[in-house]
Amino acid sequence: MISTWRERRASRRNSKKNIVKGDLNMSLTVPTHFRCPISLELMKDPVTLCTGITYDRQSIETWVEAGNKKCPVTNQVLRSLELIPNHAIRRMIQDWCVQNRNMGIERIPTPRIPISPFEVSEIFSRITKASRGVDQDGCRVLVEKINNLGKESERNKSCIVSNGSAKVFAAAFESFAASSIEKTTGILEDILSSLTWMFPIDAEAQSHLGSRASLRCMVWFLKCGGISGRRNAVLVLKELSALDQRHIDALAEIEDVIEPLFKLIKEPICPTATKSALLVTYYLVSSSPRHSQITSKFANLGLVPLLVENLVEGEKSVCEKALAILDTICSYAEGREKAYNHALTMPVLVKKLLRVSNLATEFAVSVVWKLCKNEKRDKGGVIVEALQVGAFQKLLLLLQVGCSERSKEKATELLKLLNLQRMKSECIDTVDFKELRRPI
The missing domain is CATH 3.30.40.10 (Zinc/RING finger domain, C3HC4 (zinc finger))
Known part of the structure; x- marks a missing residue:
């Protein structure tokens, strides 16, 4: 059974x-x-x-x-x-x-045959030939063909990327950028758009995109391009800056890069572009050879109050990047002066302690430490403000829950500075107790 x-x-x-x-x-x-x-x-x-x-x-x-x-x-x-x-x-x-x-049975569609490595290589060789001859129309047709094939399936996209698409497109971008940006804007924008789905890029592609002609072209797109052109340019610059210090150094030599980056942060076009602009800005102010001059220019444009305002409602990634830039800018007297002059600086910094991420907390502690430590002794306004918005309690809690040694040292020093002012500001007048009844 x-x-x-x-x-x-x-x-x-x-x-x-x-x-x-x-x-x-x-x-x-x-x-x-x-x-x-x-x-x-x-x-x-x-x-x-x-x-x-x-x-x-x-x-x-x-x-x-x-x-x-x-x-x-x-x-x-x-x-x-x-x-x-x-x-x-x-x-x-x-x-x-x-x-x-x-x-109720639906007819299955006739599938498209995936592209082969041989076909990809053949198209790439034609793109290379067209770019060397500065054949804008011919190259644009081939680039569009690659884009369409990549959209058909993930298999096609993987085949295209694995066969060296980044270096082919990067070399083509450099060729057209070196000829005339204004005359080849269309194909340059198409190539930039394609490169954004070919990350990560290899060393050969980096060398082409990191050339002076390519970098100047991308900065031109940041200044004069449309929304998609500006977005794609900053994405490629972010990828380059994160891969090699040499690209940061070369980008720092281009004077026109600062204002369009600032504009991307001030007038965001999409979250991805904003995060990329923040990251490129961080690399420029923290590790480029001309970081002091670049930091001064960003500060004069109004980057400090802009970053503080971005912290108010910013998501985790934006807050971390904004705090990292603030930490670098506040290493300079000019940057600290801008921070002192903004009413939201200290309240927002203290609010972000222990609320966003460990990385954001470390940067926030460092910024508060720099502002309090470097304030003129006869003023004490920032320290009092930090006390008023709850910095003392937040720092004590931070030491209890744990943090890095570097942050622990800064938090301990901050507590000493705050405690000196706390003893002065929290003195209680005996008149406040005149209505209290004494116990028998």
Whole structure:
């Protein structure tokens, strides 16, 4: 009796796998040879392995990418990983779908054949030839073709990127940038847009994009380009700055880069562009050879109050980057003076302690420490303000929950500075107790 019940249950479970639901009151059994041996579902893009077994492309690609080197059905070692489209089975499946459309079965679309490495290399060689000859129209057609192929599927995009697309597009960008930016703006913008989905870029691509002509062109887009051009330019600059110090040094030599970066932060066009602009700004003020002059220019433009205002409602990533820049700018007297003059500086800094992230807390402690330590002794206004907004209690809590040694030293020194002013400002006049009743 038990074995019979188990057999019936197993047969019901297996029969469900072979059914495609159409209308509410009808069901349809899928022919076995139309189902993928891996997913047991109707194949949408049937392909055949060297072992002669047909699978759905997505299922077998996932199987191979996981590191399996044998055929799932025959267990034979795969001598070749080439997937041959099985057009006969695909047409039979499509015909079967059409015949059963009255049961709610939709016809599977004819799949596009993925691009091959050979085809990618051929297009790249034509792009290289067109860019060297400054053939803007010819190159633009080829770049658009690569973009369309990349949008078709993740497999196409992976094939394009793995075959060196970044260095080809970077070299083309440098060629057109070196000729005439105004005359080749269209193709330059198309190439920049393509580069943003080809990250990370290799060393050869970096060398092309980090050239003086390429950097000047990207700065030109920051100043004069449209919304997409400015966004793509700052994304590429962020990628370059994060990869190599030499690119930061070269970018710092371009005088025109400061104002458009400031404008991107002040008048945001999208969150990604704002974060990238903040990151490039941080690299320029913290590690470029001309960091003191660059910091002075940013401070005079009004970057300090702008960063403070961004901290008020900024998300985690924005707050961390804004605090990092503030920490660097407040290392200079000019930057601290701008911070002293803004009414929200201390309240916002103290509010961000222990509320955003460990990294943001460390930067906030450092900024508060620099402002309090470097204030003129006869003033004491910033220290009093820090006390009034709860800095003393926040710093005590920070020492209790734990932080880095560097932050611990700064927090301890801050507590000493605050305590001196605290003893003066928190003295209580005995007249305040005149209404209290003494215990008997």
